[in-house]
Amino acid sequence: MRIAGIDVYLHWTFWLVPVCVVCNFLVFGDQVWFVTGASLFLLLNLSICVLLHELGHALVARRFGATTKDIIIAPFGGLARLAGMPKNPGQEFLISFAGPAVNLGIALLLSVGIFFAGGSLIPPSVFESLNQLPLILLWINLxxxxxxxxxxxxxxxGRMLRSVLARRMSYLQATVIAGRVGQFSALFFLFYVALERQFLLMPVGIFLFFSAQFELNRVRSSEVKELERDSSGADSVER
Ligand SMILES: [Zn+2]
Structure with missing residues (x-):
């Protein structure tokens, strides 16, 4: 799929969702048909919000001269892979903030819509009707x-933390610190959802853990490439 000139893909953890639905049936039995069907419909709507969030990053990045290689959508989260990111911590901070700002914008729009339709803005305790979808999406976006x-x-x-850290240390050091904080949180999250038997949420933890490592590897290899380019540059001066 291509949107605003950017390729959009589904991450492989998306395909763990059907596996988790089956696990849910095995654990809780067949009384969960409505909940499962409605949850999958909600997941579809949620994925659209995630896509808009990533487009927020991509379009602000474009303003600062970076291009978006592609956007990867995972269950409950996504990733915009940017190339030529500005090495300016202030601009990186704004690009990182653009995604959450989209979620805040969606939440505000939904709350205005629900308010003028005369609905309540209080989050529902049970998901029992598809009419509750805008209200649920409002709270999920918040x-x-x-x-x-x-x-x-x-x-x-985490990226915002890195751009703040990068003002005081190297970009790589800032990424290592922010990455380890992220992986520790992902392990803690996986441990928690396993204890709570919330198997539908397990792909999120797995995705978070691996994307921290992915980002660290990406920054490491781009630093190595930069060093090689610098040293070959020095060589050509000598020659
Ligand atoms: Zn984001």
């Missing part, structure tokens, strides 16, 4: 906004 501000890599708060 939660996504706040979750993304948590300073744990690879969430946007």
């Amino acid at each position: 939660v996504l906004f706040l979750l993304n501000l948590i300073p744990a890599f690879p969430m946007d708060g």
Whole structure:
């Protein structure tokens, strides 16, 4: 799929969702048909919000001269792979903030819509009708906004943390610190959802853990490439 000239893909952890649905049936039995069907429909709507969030990053990045290689959508989260990111911590901070800002914008629009339609803005305790979808999406977007501000890599708060750290240390050091904080949080999250038997949430933890490592490897290899380019540059001066 291509949007605003950017390729959009589904991450492989998306295909773990059907596996987790089956696990849910095995554990809780067949009384969960409505919940499962409605959850999958909600997941579809949520993925659209995630896509808009990533487009927020991509379009602000474009303003600062970076291009977006592609956007990867995972269950409950996504990743915009940017190339030629500005080495300016202030601009990186704004690009990172653009995604959560989209979720805040969606939440505000939904709350205005629900308010003028005469609905209640109080979050429902049970998901029993598809009419509740706008209200549920409103609260999920608010939660996504706040979750993304948590300073744990690879969430946007982690990138924002890195851009703050990068003012005082090297970009690589800042990435290592923010990445380890993110992986520790992902392990803690996986441990928690396993204890709570919330198997539908396990792909999120797995995705968070691996994308922290992915980002660290990406920054390491780009630093190595830069060193090689610098040393070959020095060589050509000598010659
Ligand atoms: Zn984001």
